[in-house]
Amino acid sequence: MTTSTRSRQNTRARLLDAAAEVFAEVGLEGATVEAVCERAGFTRGAFYSNFDSKDELFLTLAGTVGEVRVNTVRARVAEMAAEGALAEGCDPTELVREIMDSGEDDRLGVMLMSEIRIRALRDQAFGDAYLAQEREMVRSIAQIITDIADAGLLRLRVPAEAAARMLMIVWEGTTVRGAMAAQDAVQLRHAGGEELGRLVQLLIEE
Secondary structure, three states, rough: OHHHHHEEEEEEHHHHHHHHHHHHHOOOOOHHHHHHHHHHHOOHHHHOOOOOOOOHHHHHHHHHHHHHHHHHHHHHHHHHOOOOOOOOOOHHHHHHHHHOOOOOOOHHHHHHHHHHHHHHHHHHHHHHHHHHHHHHHHHHHHHHHHHHOOOOOOOOOOOOHHHHHHHHHHHHHHHHHHHHHHOHHHHHHHHHHHHHHHHHHEEEEO
16 A cells, blocks of 8 residues: 555545534534544545545445444354354344444434434435435345355345345434434443334244
């Protein structure tokens, strides 16, 4: 990796971190390019050399939140497999609860995704970009489900991508309502895991 590439990656990372901080304070509409640049310590030129617009910045931030979530789940599944927790005869619903309890979802992430969905509802182009990003997320979740199924631990009643989409929808709905109820990060993950555990019972064959 060249020095210029590392510098560009560092700039993007600092802009994304600044965007998350500004968003937490003033929301999506209030998080202007100027405010993000000031927080990150960069000029508008540095911003526009990395992102075409504020929309692209926040879509990238949303994708980062989703990627962290999926990678955390994937890593936890790998750990459990190494520990023998995914052996034949294990309880899939308990596994789901344990996996989701180890995640990194928090109230800020829930708020960010909720505001981005509202933006997607109001703007067709933004909505199309959001849905494309969501499809990638579903495919990633489906691959995790497929890997577990291929290990012989469960048989699905529906295709893996359909299961992944249902799991994602239930998780999002549960965490949004939990955030409304002022649940903290641990409570959000626990409540989401409980609901996903119930859904898994319906999605797998006995």
